[in-house]
Amino acid sequence: MDRERDGDERIQPSNFDLVVLGTGLGQALVAAAAAKNGKQVLHLDREKEYGGHWRSMTARGLHQWVQKVQERLAKGKEDKADVQEAEWDVYSDAEIVGEEMDLTDREDKDYCIDLAAPKLAYCEGELVRTLIDSGTCKYVEFKPLEGSYLWTRSKFMRIPASRAEVFRDKTLPLVQKRMLMRYLQDAMAENGSQASEPRPEVDNQMFVNHLEDRGMPEELQDLLVYGVAQLTKNERDAPSTTVREAMVRVQQYVASIGKFGQGQGAFLLTYYGNGDLPQAFCRTAAVKGATYILSEAVSEILFKDGEGTKKQCAGIQLESGQILGCKQLVGSSAALCKQSSNDQVVSRCVCILDGSCVRGESQALFIFPPGSVPEHKSRAARALQVGSTCQVCPRGKYLLYLTIENTKEESSARDDLEPFLNLLSQASFNTIESDPLMRPKILIAAYYKENVPDTKSSTLPAENAACVSPPDATIDFGTVVKEARGLFQRLYPDEEFFVPEIADISAPEDDIEGHILEQIMEDIHAQKDAK
Numbered sequence: 001m002d003r004e005r006d007g008d009e010r011i012q013p014s015n016f017d018l019v020v021l022g023t024g025l026g027q028a029l030v031a032a033a034a035a036k037n038g039k040q041v042l043h044l045d046r047e048k049e050y051g052g053h054w055r056s057m058t059a060r061g062l063h064q065w066v067q068k069v070q071e072r073l074a075k076g077k078e079d080k081a082d083v084q085e086a087e088w089d090v091y092s093d094a095e096i097v098g099e100e101m102d103l104t105d106r107e108d109k110d111y112c113i114d115l116a117a118p119k120l121a122y123c124e125g126e127l128v129r130t131l132i133d134s135g136t137c138k139y140v141e142f143k144p145l146e147g148s149y150l151w152t153r154s155k156f157m158r159i160p161a162s163r164a165e166v167f168r169d170k171t172l173p174l175v176q177k178r179m180l181m182r183y184l185q186d187a188m189a190e191n192g193s194q195a196s197e198p199r200p201e202v203d204n205q206m207f208v209n210h211l212e213d214r215g216m217p218e219e220l221q222d223l224l225v226y227g228v229a230q231l232t233k234n235e236r237d238a239p240s241t242t243v244r245e246a247m248v249r250v251q252q253y254v255a256s257i258g259k260f261g262q263g264q265g266a267f268l269l270t271y272y273g274n275g276d277l278p279q280a281f282c283r284t285a286a287v288k289g290a291t292y293i294l295s296e297a298v299s300e301i302l303f304k305d306g307e308g309t310k311k312q313c314a315g316i317q318l319e320s321g322q323i324l325g326c327k328q329l330v331g332s333s334a335a336l337c338k339q340s341s342n343d344q345v346v347s348r349c350v351c352i353l354d355g356s357c358v359r360g361e362s363q364a365l366f367i368f369p370p371g372s373v374p375e376h377k378s379r380a381a382r383a384l385q386v387g388s389t390c391q392v393c394p395r396g397k398y399l400l401y402l403t404i405e406n407t408k409e410e411s412s413a414r415d416d417l418e419p420f421l422n423l424l425s426q427a428s429f430n431t432i433e434s435d436p437l438m439r440p441k442i443l444i445a446a447y448y449k450e451n452v453p454d455t456k457s458s459t460l461p462a463e464n465a466a467c468v469s470p471p472d473a474t475i476d477f478g479t480v481v482k483e484a485r486g487l488f489q490r491l492y493p494d495e496e497f498f499v500p501e502i503a504d505i506s507a508p509e510d511d512i513e514g515h516i517l518e519q520i521m522e523d524i525h526a527q528k529d530a531k
Contacts, residue, residue, distance in 0.1 A: 011293070014324055016042040018491075019316055021084055021298060021331035024052030025116075025274075025477070026468030028281035029484035030330050030491075032134055035288035037495045042324065043282065043290055046084040046297040050282060052332065053090065053450075053470040056112040056275025056392075059101055059352065062446055065115075069094040069448065082297035082319060086335045090451045090470045093413050098444035101352070112273035112392040113350055116471035117401035118384030119274050120145060120267040120365065122252055123259035127277075127477035128268070133498040139280035143390050144260065145267040147358065148365040150227045151372045151423070152219055159227040159367075161257055161265035176220050183214070183224070187250045206239035207231075207246035226369045228253045230475050232380040232405060234370035267476075269363055271391050277477075301329065301336075303462055313462040328491045333467035334451075338459040344452040345406040346473045347416035353385075353398040355440035357424055362387030362398070365475075366424060373419040379405045381420045382475060398440065400424075405473045406449060413447035421445070466491055 017039040020031045027043070028050075035041045049055055057065055072088040080086055121127045121142070131137035149156035160166040166177050202210065207229070211221045218236075225231050229249040233240055256266035270276050286292055297319045304314040315325040329336075358364050366383040370376065381404035388395045402417045425439055452472050460467060466487040472479050485497045 010322055011042070011291070011318075011324060013040070014322075015315075016040045016291075016324065016326045018042070018328045018330065019044070019324065019326040021045070021316075021329070021335060022052040022087060022468075023047075023050040023278055023282055023294075024332060024468060024470075025054040025278045025281070026480050026484045026487075027052065027330055027332070028278040028285070029130070029481065030466070030468070030488050031290055032136065032281040032285040032288075033484070033488045033495075033497050034492070035285040035290040036134065036498065037492065039492075041285060041290035042326070043285065043292050044296045044298065045294050046082060048295045050279045050294070051115075051275040052087060052278070054114075054116045054274060054278050056114050056273035058108045059103060059111040059113065059444075060108050062111075062113050062350070062444075063096060063100050066094045066096050066446055066448070082299050083301060083316075084298060084331070084335050087332045088334075090334045090453075092449045092451070094446070094448040095412075095414065096444060096446045097414070098442065101443060107394060110394045111352075111399075112275065113399060114274045114392075114401065115348075116274055117348070117350065118365070118382055118403060118475065119471070119477060120269060120384070120475055122266055122476050122478070123256035123264075123268055124252060124266075125256065125476055125478060126481040130481050130498060131280075133500045134281070134284055136280045136284045139283050140276055141271040142268040143271060143363065144264045145269060145365060146265075146361045146363045148227060148265065148267070149358070149367065150223055151366070151368045152222065156366065157219070157223070159223060162262075172220075176217065179214075179216060180220060180223070183216075184228075184250075184254050187247060188254045190247070190251070203242065203244040203247075205243050206235070207241045207243050208235040208239050210243045222369045224250070226367050226380050230367075232370075232473065234378050237370075237377070267365065269386060269390055273390075273392050301461065311462045313465050327464065329462070329465040330487065330491075331465075331467065333453045333469050336461050336465060337453060337467045338461075343454060344472060345409075346450045346452060346471075347404050347406045347411075347413040347447070348450060349402040349413065349417040349421070349445060349447045351400040351402075351421070351445040352393070352443045353400055353440040354396070354443055356387065356398055357385055357400070357440060361385075362389050368420055368423070373423060375411075375419050376404060376416070378407055381417070383420060383424055397443075403473060413449045417447060464491070 018034045018041045020027045020041065020043045023043065023045045031041050031043045045052065069088065069091045073092060131140065148159040150159055157171050158169065160169060163181060166181055169177065208221060208225060211224060225235050229246045231241055231246070235241060253266045258264055282292060298316045299319045300317040301313060302315045302317060302323065303311045305311065313326065313329040315323055317323050356362060364385045368381040370378055370380050381402065383400060383402045386392050386399045388397065393399055402420055404416050406416055450470060452470050468487065469483060488497050
């Protein structure tokens with residue numbers, strides 16, 4: 001898909017409808033949509049791997065990446081060799097705790113460590129629908145999340161993924177089980193209603209107050225607020241989410257449960273890491289005629305005067321000196337936009353473990369409501385464990401990702417996340433007590449901060465340019481898909497983002513949802529056989 005160029009070989013043609021800088025997921029989505037709509041697309045990346053802020057790396061690659069972030073910080077933001085180098089400026093405070101593992105080349109390549117994690121796909125969500133509409137799901141594989149857990153003061157409580165799981169749970173009293181099921185059933189019934197009547201007195205009420213009014217105890221409120229609706233702010237001390245806003249999230253969660261198999265939860269994980277997603281959309285674009293070139297830096301963006309005081313992007317100049325014209329330009333907000341002061345700062349951590357945090361489970365999500373540790377009372381934290389069955393690490397090893405929105409400028413990523421890591425390593429799950437001898441050891445832990453600019457208040461370099469945000473703190477891919485759709489529709493208001501090809505969807509061999517279901521059922525049967 002990429003091409004090597006030697007000497008004075010020039011890129012042909014020299015004019016494109018769209019030039020895209022960087023191969024992150026947002027850029028890849030826009031490039032694929034443009035290529036499928038017949039646009040002539042040139043997609044460049046200064047790096048030799050796909051993915052940008054969404055890349056996956058080996059274990060050695062993680063050490064090299066941390067070292068490069070540290071070198072970039074020492075170098076200074078103003079000193080940049082090319083346009084795209086500024087993409088590194090979203091990262092700071094990077095450090096690795098633990099010695100580099102002694103791995104052979106083959107063992108090292110068994111690791112696919114994500115930069116943008118934890119991230120999961122709702123079974124009935126934006127990413128899955130976009131994969132189906134674009135046909136890109138032919139290039140990716142999924143695995144269902146095995147379990148979700150919510151921290152409840154002294155232990156983890158399993159978040160039910162089905163009616164049967166609700167009534168199997170031994171920690172909830174029967175009255176609370178019925179209360180929970182009734183609420184979820186009401187949410188689903190409302191979601192299926194074609195014309196539900198407006199309820200301003202309910203819809204505009206704060207979600208947590210609404211749950212209190214229904215007589216729900218705090219433990220059940222936390223389960224719905226943080227485990228089902230996946231909210232992150234402290235809704236109890238400072239309510240900020242209305243019933244209308246929360247119900248969109250609750251209904252998506254409920255609609256996703258069982259979508260690809262009875263008894264399966266709401267979330268899917270990608271095989272080979274999330275870095276496989278931008279590559280898949282790049283492949284879709286390439287099939288439709290887009291040109292891909294890696295290890296190609298852009299030294300300058302060229303402008304011309306537009307109407308009034310507005311500038312227009314006329315093209316780019318490569319490090320080789322070649323000038324290429326373009327009608328539209330898309331790139332990372334870090335590389336193209338003047339940054340705003342309303343940025344979100346996300347603290348992230350990735351660990352390599354020698355065992356699973358939950359006995360008998362490989363893939364699991366852990367949610368810590370605000371106040372789970374004394375250091376963080378305003379935001380919820382999340383952790384995601386992924387094992388070798390997702391082809392992201394060797395057998396017997398596990399990747400653990402943690403994240404929380406950083407609200408204290410003076411605190412480091414390690415200060416933010418180490419308390420949750422300690423809590424997780426000592427935790428009990430439901431009625432199963434944690435055995436100190438069975439607790440996994442942390443082999444290495446990499447901490448870093450990521451700055452996510454507010455693109456709505458950032459200044460674009462030209463009227464015909466669009467900026468893509470780095471990964472945010474949300475658990476799913478909805479934000480990046482919606483942003484890419486919005487950017488595409490702004491650049492091409494008369495075109496559809498992705499139009500499903502009716503012939504492909506109706507043909508048995510291209511039954512996309514069936515293809516995803518078949519993959520997941522194969523995984524389920526394989527797990528049962530292994531047990």
